[in-house]
Amino acid sequence: MLETILSEIKSRKEQVISPRPSSIPWTQKIESEFEGYPVFDWTDDFNYSKCHTYEVVLHLFDLQKPKSSSDLTELVRKMEGAIYSIILKVSVIQPYYLIGLLKRSAGENQKITEKLILPQCNLHQDMLTRLEKLVENERFQKIQRELLKISVPEINLELAQFVTVYNCLFEDQDSSLPIIWY
Numbered sequence: 001m002l003e004t005i006l007s008e009i010k011s012r013k014e015q016v017i018s019p020r021p022s023s024i025p026w027t028q029k030i031e032s033e034f035e036g037y038p039v040f041d042w043t044d045d046f047n048y049s050k051c052h053t054y055e056v057v058l059h060l061f062d063l064q065k066p067k068s069s070s071d072l073t074e075l076v077r078k079m080e081g082a083i084y085s086i087i088l089k090v091s092v093i094q095p096y097y098l099i100g101l102l103k104r105s106a107g108e109n110q111k112i113t114e115k116l117i118l119p120q121c122n123l124h125q126d127m128l129t130r131l132e133k134l135v136e137n138e139r140f141q142k143i144q145r146e147l148l149k150i151s152v153p154e155i156n157l158e159l160a161q162f163v164t165v166y167n168c169l170f171e172d173q174d175s176s177l178p179i180i181w182y
Contacts, residue, residue, distance in 0.1 A: 002147055008094045009152055009168045015093055016155055016168045019050045022092045026052050030088075033134050034127070038063040048159060048172045050093050055102070056086040058127055069112065076106045084124065086131055087116075091169040096143040097135050098170065101128060143169070 009016060021043070031039045038057040043049060057063055059079060066072040076083055082105045089098040100116045101124055107113045119125040132142065148166040160167040167173065 001144065002150060005094070005096075005143070005147060005165060005169075006150070006152065009165065010154055012093055013155060016050065017157065019092055022052065022090075026054060026090060029134060029138075030054055030056060030131070033130060036060050038065075040065040044171070049170070050168065050172070051089045051091045051170045054088045054090075056088070056127065056131065058084040058086065058123065072104070072112055073106065076104055076112055081106050084120070086127055088131060088135065089170050090135065090140060093169050095140045096169055097140045098143060098145075098148075099128060099132060099135070 027039060027041045034056050037060060040055040040057070042053040042055060043051075044053070061079075063075065066075055082103060085102045085104070087098075087100050087102045091097065101119055103115050103117045104112055105115075119128060136142075143165075148164060148170075150165045152163050152165060152168050155163045155168055157163050157167055157172040159172045
């Protein structure tokens, strides 16, 4: 699989360097599947992000997308110190996705910590499975996490000093791989 992924990245080098967003309205599809659960579109500027990023908050509340870190801190406090969400990244470069269960909690000095965790209950597992089926029905394939940190030296990106499969398919960033996806 690694050889296939590297070949796909190299064949789409121009799009990796200058990505174009996909026209698929993922937010509506996800909201339809998870009616009643807040869905946030965190998709960044496509100069650096090579994917759409979505969050499904696993709490049945009418929540607004936080606009700042203080909004997020207040939201975590409202939720009794922890928020559980599914994070989905859908690449616009090749048909791959990442999915994980995220726990946000208030640490010391009310600083928010984010940690990718294993499902804690049947609801978490059910929601992950439902979102995976939704994305796979669109012909996207989950990428193996161990492949994300593989180097792709043939590609030069603006922010990433050490370019990885993750940087090429999901985000151009300074570190080689965000801790959340380990």
